[in-house]
Structure formats: C-alpha cells, structure tokens
Amino acid sequence: MSGSIVVFLILVAIIVLLGVIGTVVMVLRNGRGPNPREASERPWMAGDQPSVPYSEWRS
Secondary structure, eight states: OOHHHHHHHHHHHHHHHHHHHHHHHHHHHHOSOOOOOOOOSSOOEETTEESSOHHHHOO
16 A cells, blocks of 8 residues: 555544544533433413423412
C-alpha cells in the first residue's frame, strides 16, 4: 500500500475510535435512566391544560 492510503486509513480509524469513545461517554453520562421530575410548587394552568393529569386533578 502506498503511504497516503495508510495515512488516510489511520485518520479514519482515529475518527471512528473518537466517535465510539464519545458515544460511550454520552451514554454513561446521560443514559442512567429517567431523572425524577421537579414538582411544581402549586398547580398552574396554560389555557385549558393543567399542570397535572386530569385523573389526578379531580379530587
């Protein structure tokens, strides 16, 4: 193989390796399941939409 092809393949391998490492880091940082929701201090309304589901809102 000529030298330019080897350099190109090494660059491609480095880019792929960085992509895999970046993906693993992001999954470990953000992929640990759902975070608990931050509850509102008091119920709010946005037009006809309440801050809680209608099934919980009726009490």
